[in-house]
Amino acid sequence: MDIFLQQLINGLVSGSIYAIVALGYTLVYGILRLINFAHGEIVMLGAMIALSVIGLLTDSGLPGLLIVSLGLLCAIPCCMLIGYLIERIAYRPLRHAPSLTPLITAIGVSIVLQNLAMMIWGKEFISFPPLIDVQYFSISEATINSVQIFIVIVSTLMMTGLNYLVNKTKLGNAMRATAQNAEVAGLMGVNANTIISLTFVIGSALAAVAGMMVTMNYNVAHYDMGFMLGLKAFTAAVLGGIGNLRGAMFGGILLGIIESMGAGYLGTLTNGMFGSNYQDVFAFFTLIGVLIFKPSGLLGKAGGERP
Amino acid sequence: MRLKKSLLLLALLSAGAVSQQTIAGDLVIKIGSAAPLTGPQALLGKDNENGVKLAIEEINAAGLTIGKTKAKVELLSEDDQADPRAATIVAQKFVDQQVNGVIGHLNSGATIPASKIYNDAGIVQISPSATAIAYTAQGYKTAFRVMTNDSQQGLALANYAVKNLKAKNIAIIDDRTAYGQGLADEFEKDAKAAGAAIVAREYTNDKAVDFTAIITSIKGKKPDVVFFAGMTPQAAPMMRQIVGLQLKAQFLSADGAKTPEFIKLAGGAAEGAIASSPGVVLEQSANGKAFAAKFEKKFGKIQNYAPYAYEATLTLIEAMKVAGSADPAKYQPFLAKISRNGVLGPIAFDAKGDIKNGAVTLYQVKKGSWVALP
Known part of the structure; x- marks a missing residue:
């Protein structure tokens, strides 16, 4: 039972991160029907920028928590700008091109950003300096630390905030209108270009926070950290129903829990035949199952939201 | 005026002739270094490359004679991305460039598939860091390693x-x-x-x-x-x-x-x-300390395998010197029989190409650095 609780906590923490990244995929997909493969790289850039700022301030004598917050506060606008520029430079000129073209461009942007990061920050792993005094809390035999609690709380807040933004505000209304039909939304006075840019900017801000969470939790950042994370988050988005915000949140947390339970119990359940080496396979297996039986994802509407 | 011009021409011609002679006379030995230079293990790969680089710089500075011809060692470094597929591409590239020997690869997973290509082409390979048993168990005459196996x-x-x-x-x-x-x-x-x-x-x-x-x-x-x-x-x-x-x-x-x-x-x-x-404690021998000082002055901290890459390069060139040839087929028997003392202790190979009496040292992290355990 203690192990079950611990695995649940592990899954919840990694799932919260997946969910935040998955939101970025799903936001863009919902509006542009574009899978922005460069999104994982923005997560990485967020982590790298935050770590650079933190590295500069480490010896400044400021309190650790303030330094970390400053790092995050610098990373968010930088990532927003990068997100905006990517859309403006790489995707907007291809808005009316066949859908395969922007997809390939997205992969290209991802490679460019990854190599750019390698040139700027090098090939080495960058570690998160010991600025925060991590507290450990015990729930019976299971452990959770302050960073993990922070991750779960912040991602819940962000998800609630985004949900409110999209469903309750005027901007959200415009976003949903653009997603349904950009031309008609345009006739109603919604500037599609502005809305699309804003979508990228919001997604990138989420990515910056996610990047910070990853480095805080695992204490390392690396120029190719965004790739696998992006792939997992994309899986989470599809699992929940791509284009659907609640689906991305649900899919992310579900994927985290599936992975952690899979790795924890698969070996015992199958008597050692399948072990933790099937951790990733198990997650993707669930995805295949969902795609076969409910291709629109667990929370997605059949046929998608667009006619 | 006319005389001056023709003198100048003569001088130029003779200068050309001299430099041409050195190019024709010098034997260029091409050594391939294969390691991951990108990806998560790039740091370790760069460390290996630096080890080879240092050895080659020293050999060239000291002057090298193979047989009776003066020789110069040239480094060809390739990135195998720690990936078995990329490693075979790198191996094929080295074969096409007709290298005289290869120091690599870093990972066992990359070394094993590459070793078949080197063996088919008859190119000698010394891995500074592959430890998988399978590498030397294939029966390839061209496969050597200076690292203690698994x-x-x-x-x-x-x-x-x-x-x-x-x-x-x-x-x-x-x-x-x-x-x-x-x-x-x-x-x-x-x-x-x-x-x-x-x-x-x-x-x-x-x-x-x-x-x-x-x-x-x-x-x-x-x-x-x-x-x-x-x-x-x-x-x-x-x-x-x-x-x-x-x-x-x-x-x-x-x-x-x-x-x-x-x-x-x-x-x-x-x-x-x-x-x-694997190997002895670098800091415990005079040679090892000297190597560490030399290396760190040039490239910074030793990550792990640089001394092995350095040793492997020196061992390969040593075999060429003894054989009087940089042709792998000619120096391979001499490499198999080699016995020399390096920064990591004595180097000699067994019948499979594994290092003889490979030592293993245990270390523990104490107060933020690795300390050798007795």
Whole structure:
């Protein structure tokens, strides 16, 4: 039972991160029907920028928590700008091109950003300096630390905030209108270009926070950290129903829990035949199952939201 | 005026003739260095490349004569991305460039598929760091290594865990690479033979950073020792998560984790971790200390395998010198019989191409640095 609780906590923490990244995929997909493969790289850039700022301030004598917050506060606008520029430079000129073209461009942007990061920050792993005094809390035999609690709380807040933004505000209304039909939304006075840019900017801000969470939790950042994370988050988005915000949140947390339970119990359940080496396979297996039986994802509407 | 012009012409011509003669007279020995220069293990790959570079610079500075011709060594460095497929492409490239010998590859998983290509082309290869048993077990005459292999290292680690650490229950994690899996299998076999029980055998991959699920699962089985067979980018976060999840067991790993980077990335959690490293302690011999000083002045801290890459290069050139030829077919028999003393102790190969009497040293992190255990 203690192990079950611990695995649940592990899954919840990694799932919260997946969910935040998955939101970025799903936001863009919902509006542009574009899978922005460069999104994982923005997560990485967020982590790298935050770590650079933190590295500069480490010896400044400021309190650790303030330094970390400053790092995050610098990373968010930088990532927003990068997100905006990517859309403006790489995707907007291809808005009316066949859908395969922007997809390939997205992969290209991802490679460019990854190599750019390698040139700027090098090939080495960058570690998160010991600025925060991590507290450990015990729930019976299971452990959770302050960073993990922070991750779960912040991602819940962000998800609630985004949900409110999209469903309750005027901007959200415009976003949903653009997603349904950009031309008609345009006739109603919604500037599609502005809305699309804003979508990228919001997604990138989420990515910056996610990047910070990853480095805080695992204490390392690396120029190719965004790739696998992006792939997992994309899986989470599809699992929940791509284009659907609640689906991305649900899919992310579900994927985290599936992975952690899979790795924890698969070996015992199958008597050692399948072990933790099937951790990733198990997650993707669930995805295949969902795609076969409910291709629109667990929370997605059949046929998608667009006619 | 006319005379001056013709004199100038003569001078130019003779200068041209002289320089042409040196080009024609000098033998250019091409040494290929293959290691991951991009990706998570780029740091280790660069370290190997620097080891080869230092050896070549020294050889060239001292002047080299092969047979009766003056020779110059040239380095061709390629990135194998620690990937078996990329490694075969690199190997084929070296074959096409007709290199005289190869120092590489870094990873066992890359070394093994590449070794077939070198063997087919008759090019001699010395790996500075591949430890998988399978590498020299293929019966290739061209495959050598200066690194202690996994069966020697696994045995030393298992004996240490059972006899010195008095471990009864051991959990094993490996990263599913040729290196990790091979080492973990050897360790498991030897630990069982020494009387310990293997309570868990878990797996991860060489890109993962989240091990909380497998550590939690291991924690339920209450091991005395957790053995990880893999590289630093995984070992360091794993160590942190072991401490974070309050799994109270001794962390034991091998050469892939015995790097300064491990301590940097794992921070305070690294304290007390034990890892083995093939070969002797660099700081304990005069040669080793001198090498470390030389290397660090030029390239910074030694990550791990640079001394082996350096030694492998010197050994390869030494064999060419003795043979009086840079042709792999001619110097290979001399390399197989070589016996020399380097920065890591005596170097001689057995019939399979493995280093004879490969030593293994155990280290523990104490106050933020690796200290050799007695």
